[in-house]
Amino acid sequence: MSRYQAGIRTEAKIIEATRSLLARGGLEAATLKAICDEAGVKAGSFYNLFDSKEEAVIRVVRESIDAVDPDPDGAGTDSVDDLVTAFVRFFEEQPLMARVYVLAALNTEPSENGARKRFLRHHQRRVERFADAMIRSNSGERPDETEMNAELLLGALDGLAFRWSLDPTFELSRFAREAAKRLS
Amino acid sequence: MSRYQAGIRTEAKIIEATRSLLARGGLEAATLKAICDEAGVKAGSFYNLFDSKEEAVIRVVRESIDAVDPDPDGAGTDSVDDLVTAFVRFFEEQPLMARVYVLAALNTEPSENGARKRFLRHHQRRVERFADAMIRSNSGERPDETEMNAELLLGALDGLAFRWSLDPTFELSRFAREAAKRLS
DNA sequence: ATGTAATTGGAATGAACACTCAAAGTTGAG
DNA sequence: CTCAACTTTGAGTGTTCATTCCAATTACAT
Known part of the structure; x- marks a missing residue:
């Protein structure tokens, strides 16, 4: 019933890659390809875990504000x-x-x-x-x-x-x- | 020595088309194709008169503020x-x-x-x-x-x-x- | 072990868009 | 009228990008 560990780790890698890219180069730097490369993951994995790129971006921004x-x-x-x-x-x-x-x-x-x-x-x-x-x-x-x-x-x-x-x-x-x- | 009338008219048509599109649909609506269609002009004419799309957009915004x-x-x-x-x-x-x-x-x-x-x-x-x-x-x-x-x-x-x-x-x-x- | 469900790879899709170019047409000063 | 300068055409280029698809693989509960 619970989520696979692999998926959880991948999600964390993607979020971290997105955060790093946004912090270094803003929205322009955070293309899907860049995020996936940085996370060491392919596009298919990304879309298995997120509905859209925007979803990941919004999550990162919100976490940054909360921090x-x-x-x-x-x-x-x-x-x-x-x-x-x-x-x-x-x-x-x-x-x-x-x-x-x-x-x-x-x-x-x-x-x-x-x-x-x-x-x-x-x-x-x-x-x-x-x-x-x-x-x-x-x-x-x-x-x-x-x-x-x-x-x-x-x-x-x-x-x-x-x-x-x-x-x-x-x-x-x-x-x-x-x-x-x-x-x- | 003075500018050709045709060019002056075309420029006015392009600016007016840009203004109308920006006012109706914002930046998203003001694509180069939309501007040219609205002005009844081809892309080549646009670039004969403007260095870039941004140039036309900035001019229109500035005029709107001055107004x-x-x-x-x-x-x-x-x-x-x-x-x-x-x-x-x-x-x-x-x-x-x-x-x-x-x-x-x-x-x-x-x-x-x-x-x-x-x-x-x-x-x-x-x-x-x-x-x-x-x-x-x-x-x-x-x-x-x-x-x-x-x-x-x-x-x-x-x-x-x-x-x-x-x-x-x-x-x-x-x-x-x-x-x-x-x-x- | 086994089957099911989650995950992954990665090529393919397809759309959007700004901008260029060479050839053809037009203008207007002298 | 002429000719050089200016303007227009419109197909074409090149790029960037998010998203999809599905077969192959892997994880996990029983």
Whole structure:
């Protein structure tokens, strides 16, 4: 009943190859052929385990984002500053992965709702995290205002990250912190 | 010595076809074949007038952005509110064109500086416009703080627009105005 | 051991697409 | 009217890429 060990190992090799390629060369480098070569596997094996290339890419990007989460278990101990730091770290440490994330979100056709809804859910979870952290640190605040603030701060962070991706000399960290100061 | 009329007309037809396709279906719809069919022209004519497809696309996107400029002549009469309104209008009236703009900025390889530098220059001009408008409306402010504010506000607007592109029910206009209120 | 189900190899498919070229046609200045 | 410069044609090139197919092989439960 359980899965074959061989399949599990192959899947791990494919994911690792995809991660390595995305981190080194972005979406352009992660062609199916490159992934299979890097993993030492043929195309048939890939499609035995994944429905599409996109599936593997999305999984890797999601895992990369989770890897910098300051509170992966949802204990509710993260401050706004922790969250901003984690955000900045993701972009500074894995710039190509971040670019893949944004491209994947934009490239999904407006019609096909699957991928787009996933991104939206992820965004909304982040907004809630920020809002919770804001309430924790600053209890004398109206709840609707907090949500607005969280949405504005995340918007600012996304935009500043985009700005930084155009010009890596942009001081993302400094601006991100300043945005947090004024919007929470 | 002056250009042949035929070439000028063909160029106009190609630009118009490109604009129409980008507005209707985004980058995916604007293939070379589609552009040429729409313009009633063959591929060879296209390449007689343009060095690459990208050249035509960039021209159309730039013209679309200029078309919503509240102060195209640089008279210095635009307020922060005018600029925010123009920004929101561009996204709401030409969502696909806006998406093309962002994609084009992100898709350029980090190595090839040409296209990326163009986007950066455009961004910096926008920051200056915002900073000037801020100084005009609120003269008792330190200049370095103004620049920071302008950069933060534009970052927020870009990020909110991205947010909106994931979910068109997001009230871009309301959030954009709120961001302007808090960051200027 | 044996049969079934999972896995693998790797060639083949087929679609998409930007771009080129040489020959034929057109324009317009003098 | 003439001729060089310009423009158009449209088939053709070359490339990249994800995905499919299925026979051969291997893993695993009984």
